[in-house]
Amino acid sequence: xxxxxxxxxxxxxxxxxxxxxxxxxxxxxxxxxxxxxxxxxxxxxxxxxxxxxxxxxxxxxxxxxxxxxxxxxxxxxxxxxxxxxxxxxxxxxxxxxxxxxxxxxxxxxxxxxxxxxxxxxxxxxxxxxxxxxxxxxxxxxxxxxxxxxxxxxxxxxxxxxxxxxxxxxxxxxxxxxxxxxxxxxxxxxxxxxxxxxxxxxxxxxxxxxxxxxxxxxxxxxxxxxxxxxxxxx
Numbered sequence: 001x002x003x004x005x006x007x008x009x010x011x012x013x014x015x016x017x018x019x020x021x022x023x024x025x026x027x028x029x030x031x032x033x034x035x036x037x038x039x040x041x042x043x044x045x046x047x048x049x050x051x052x053x054x055x056x057x058x059x060x061x062x063x064x065x066x067x068x069x070x071x072x073x074x075x076x077x078x079x080x081x082x083x084x085x086x087x088x089x090x091x092x093x094x095x096x097x098x099x100x101x102x103x104x105x106x107x108x109x110x111x112x113x114x115x116x117x118x119x120x121x122x123x124x125x126x127x128x129x130x131x132x133x134x135x136x137x138x139x140x141x142x143x144x145x146x147x148x149x150x151x152x153x154x155x156x157x158x159x160x161x162x163x164x165x166x167x168x169x170x171x172x173x174x175x176x177x178x179x180x181x182x183x184x185x186x187x188x189x190x191x192x193x194x195x196x197x198x199x200x201x202x203x204x205x206x207x208x209x210x211x212x213x214x215x216x217x218x219x220x221x222x223x224x225x226x227x228x229x230x231x232x233x
Contacts, residue, residue, distance in 0.1 A: 004028070005125055008049060009035040010042040010056040010068070011087075016112075020055065027118055030125065039067040046075055051082060052129045058088040058095060069099050076106055083128025087112050093142040096135065104133035111136045155218065157199045165192040170215045 007030050011017045017035040024030040034045040038061045046054060054075055058068040072084040085108035086099055096109050108128045110121070124134040135143075155163065161182075168178040175193065179186040193211075196202075202210040 002029075004031040005053055005129055006031050006033050006049070006051040007125065008033060008042065008045055008051045008054045010037070010039065010054065010060065010071070011035075012037045012057065012060045012064075016057070023118060024121070027122060029122060037061070039071040042071050043074060043078075046079060046082065050079070053083045053085065053125045055085050055087065055125070058086050058090070066095070066098060069095065072099060072107060073102070080106070082106070083125070083131070084108070085110055085124050085128055085134070089113075091136070091138040091142050093139070096139050096143060100133070100135070106131050106133070108134035109136060109139055110134065111138055154200055158196060162192050162196050162199070165189060166196055166214060166218050169193070169211060170218050 007024060009017055009020055009024075009032055011020070014037075017037070021032045021035050025032055033049045033051055036042050036045055039056075042054065042056060054072070056068040056071055059065060060067040068086050068088075072086055075082055075084055083106040086095075087110055088095055089112045091111055099109055100107060106128050108124045110124055127134045155166070158166065164182060165178055168181055173181065175186055175189045178184075179189045182189070196214055197210045200214055202213050
């Protein structure tokens with residue numbers, strides 16, 4: 001019988017930590033060597049214990065945002081042989097991209113709802129311990145949906161610099177102000193603006209400002225704008 005996996009658990013909820021510990025240890029194939037409540041303690045105990053795998057929540061003190069992801073990246077950088085599984089209650093594609101965007105080896109992203117399925121959890125721990133990756137099927141679905149939406153977006157055909165110009169337009173800036181912000185000539189900005197209108201299929205119509213229509217396309221595709229910013233004609 002193979003040696004049990006040595007695992008460190010990180011979660012700011014005592015009940016979750018201890019419940020997960022009991023679940024894993026009762027399997028007979030995992031030894032939980034430590035259970036901590038925040039990312040700072042997690043990194044310290046990893047340096048001390050050198051586990052095979054870390055199982056960490058995505059949100060922990062002090063900010064309860066993405067401490068688990070930051071810790072996962074730091075641990076993988078400092079200890080490449082240690083796998084990390086990040087647990088989240090959110091099937092948000094952005095979190096998965098933050099975790100896996102720089103490489104997937106030795107990383108896993110699972111939903112907390114998967115913790116109740118012991119076989120799936122043990123499989124994920126073994127996979128990342130072996131340097132492979134595991135992503136929850138619900139998260140994969142979100143990633144696929146996001147990719148499809150991006151491909152279907154009217155902004156998909158815009159060049160990076162054109163997106164920069166459109167982003168500034170959405171902030172309510174004139175061509176002159178955009179030129180100053182992007183350190184380009186105003187004539188260059190005008191060329192980019194015309195290219196944006198063409199690629200978005202915005203023809204000149206007396207009743208419609210193409211600039212407003214372009215900004216609306218940007219906002220519908222999820223582009224951010226400053227609160228209260230109004231596109232200028």
